[in-house]
Amino acid sequence: MISGLDGLDKLKEIGAQKIHEKTHITREHIEAILHNSFDGMNKIQFSGFLSILEREYDVNLSDVKIKGLEYYLNLGGKMPRNSSVFIETRTKTKKTPYIIMALLVIIIVAFFILNERFFENDMEKVQDIDNENIENTKSNILPEPILDTKKEIFNSEENLSTIKIEQTPQDINVSLEKEKIQEKEKVQEKVQPNKQIKLEESTINSFKIIPNKRLWMSYRDLKEDKLYEKTFLGELSLDPKKDWLLNLGHGNTKFELDGENLDFSSVRNMKFLYKNHTLKEISSTEFKQILKDHKW
DSSP: OBOHHHHHHHHHHHOHHHHHHHHOOOHHHHHHHHTTOOTTSOHHHHHHHHHHHHHHHTBOOHHHHHHHHHHHHHTTOOOOSSTHHHHHHHHHHHHHHHHHHHHHHHHHHHHHHHHHHHHHHHHHHHHTOOHHHHHHHHHTOOSHHHHHHHHHHHHHHHHHHHHHHHOOHHHHHHHHHHHHHHHHHHHHHHHHHHHHHHHHOOOOOOEEEEESSOEEEEEEETTTTEEEEEEESSOEEEOTTSOEEEEESOEEEEEEETTEEEEEEESSOEEEEEETTEEEEEOHHHHHHHGGGOOO
16 A cells, blocks of 8 residues: 555546546545545535545545644544444445435425416306407407597607707707717826826735644635645745735734734635735636636
């Protein structure tokens, strides 16, 4: 059996797609395990996926398991005392599909029963309509309103023509001058924002990451499309002129941008985007959207 980091390196060489085809574990969960990112799964899923990978590829992933369990302990979870807990959860998950199927059958049967009753009531109402009432409604329909509407349309057209004739050349000149003034104001409003953006441009000379405890981090250079990984305690400096995509194992970290500090104190996995001299926290959905054109 291949142990330690060698086992993890072996899985990385095989690739997430081939592992997915063999084990049927989702590609997203495989990539998360290969890069020590555990926020997309719970502790039971994590343990089950590790055991499948160790069995199928004859590798020892104890280092990954230690990191994962430490992450779930920081979230407030507790390790199971024995394997029976994991077996019980599996039996419960096997029962839940049958319960859901039974509920769906009951709902479908009830829907058809109510639908049939509703349809029968509608048919009875239709049969109760008297033929004499239908003939009376037909006789009450008169064509006179149609002639009145034609007259009204004709009168409205005459009114519009008189209104157009009543407009003087002076009124037309005044409206044209107002339109020219409004166009000039719109052009001035479009030019002013560009000047403000140029004045607000700034340059950051230093970009540092300072974790409060040992931190695993992956960071991608978006300009050169290069991926790096590092586990460290202390200080890590990145080129502030580049754009970076950051994935942190925990959020108990401080960022320093030209002497200005941004402090975070979260135990969960956090993701950041540093672009155009601006650092901001992003969600897992935004992180995946940025990675659409990149491969880990």
